[in-house]
Amino acid sequence: MDVTALQAIAANNDWMTIFPELLLGCVALALLVLEIVLPKRLHASLPGVALFGVLAILPSQVMSFWVGYIDGDSFNGLLHHSYEGQVMRVFFLLTAALVCLLGTITVARRKVAQTEFYHTVLIVTAAMMLLAQSNHFVMLFVALETVTVGFYILVSYFRGSARSLEAGLKYVIMGALSSAILLFGIVLLYGVAGNPSLPAHTTAAMNFDELAAFLSANPHHFLASVGIVLVLAGVAFKIGAFPFQIWVPDVYQGAPTPVTAFLAVGSKAAGFVVLLTLARTFAAYVWLTLPVLTVMAAATLLFGNLAALTQHNVKRLIGLSGVSHAGFLLLGVVSAATVPLGYGAVYFYLFAYLLASFAVFGVMAHVGGPDDADQELTHYAGLAKERPFLALVLAVGLGSLAGIPPLAGFMGKLFIFIATFRAGHYGLLAVAVIGVVISIYYYFGWIRAAFFADWNPAPAAPARPPVDLATRVVLGLLAAGTVALGFYQGPLGGWLSGR
């Protein structure tokens, strides 16, 4: 390699394209430095620094929509800056801001290290944003591992609680297993694509474009299809799709509430972005991926909804209902193979899910007592009388998750169903409708616990602290956004369908 070639490669490392991620990394490092430098009495302001840091980065990210690097590659093809990638960067920044806000409620209540929580959340967010743009298996794996390692720490963050530690251990084992499966699949694909006796063989098979070209030249290679199935299985672990959902209930219950929200929204969305990118890369193997994803979607929908029916712990319930939401999103991925509307439907659903989930998690953070893992449905008794605002936000959030018109969740499900219908998967559509009917039952059980008095007196629920103004405003905005997006999808809908 001569110097000019190296210089050309180095010139392609355009750091401005990942400006928001760099800023996030800087804010995360600044938090650690500030904790050392600032006197102890000012430490309480550090979560605010994280929160406003993220909020300050958001405009710079939104501005990048008008900068000319969309639909281009940078870092020698490691990153591809698609329109969807930009939308998802905004999504992850919003998620990070809301997780930090929940952290100021739940994490501040416990005597644990405070600053490191926000530091880890910001690094994980930056990694998710890189994940949404990666176009290369090396970049994808490094970013995914950063996300996963960050979550290992966050899940077991309340280390005084046995449940949090148990959740952390389970997540480490399952996460390591899924990474191993994913890596095995990647290695198989790389190995097959490097075989010099096959047509269109390449030594750069880690790059998605090169790999897609190789796969379309060899559309029925056995080892490549094994690799594809393994890669899909590795991603299915991250999104909690059947049969890789076994870690979900325990981990969701044991993790601190903000982390549960981060897992439910951020980690799932990251998994789906990766899945959509990979489904496009594996387009030549649609004969294989379509049946696999179809069966997975149907099983995930049914399992998530049926298992959520019997839950009394609200964190387990939201975890298992999250599995069923993964099923709905998989429906969108399946239909996206043939109907372009599927992509927009998945992204719209993710945004509706973000608004509704954080509304519910915000209420959970307030109602939850000192034991974060022990949040029962019975704790919600009389919420409507004591804190009518929280009960209203809860009802809007749960209604949207259940898909009640005219809320945003209904429109999200409707778009997914339309895409599925157009793609002609009528059997899947029937399963999905059954899933919606079941989900209404358990979501309304929760709403009933909050609004209607039970005849048998509830065991003592933890005291409910008053809600401060900032949280009130944010929860109100989330609920209002959920209602507004149900009536009017105009800007966001147009923005998501993009072209």
Added chain:
Amino acid sequence: MGQILFTLFAFLTVIAAVGVVLNKNAVNAAMCFLLSLVGVAGLFVQLDAYLLAFVLLLVYAGAVVALFLFIIMLLDTQGGSPRRYSPVTIGASVAALALMLTGLGALLTRDRLVAPAIGSADGVGAALKPYAYQLFTTYLLPVQVMGFLLLVAMLGVIVLSRRLTNGEDSQ
């Protein structure tokens, strides 16, 4: 000469690997694993993959086996009485045997792989220099992200394993 060396290293690898499985003492098993890795590294050197051999020794022998030994010492495991075989163990052993027989059968019956032209392979695994060039030009971003990964992992270990203070609530 090459043939003799290959046989030597191959036997070293296989015999040491058998030792890993058969040894009752965990420390001896870890040491056998180390020997087996040395054999594999020798095979890599014969294939002109010096960097790969070096990295294998550095990472596995230097880090992984040392970690194994630490954990063995922490857990203080003794040889112990031989365990009964559970159905899962037997099933896994049978599956492994079947895989090995399939591999052997394929090796004996199928044609040999076509050797690619020597010049066509880009020698990323052969020497340090092209590898380093790649690391600091093409893959600069993942290297930087790895830095953050290690930072987060280090912080996490400190946060999670620090001594519990009096005020910290536990359930």
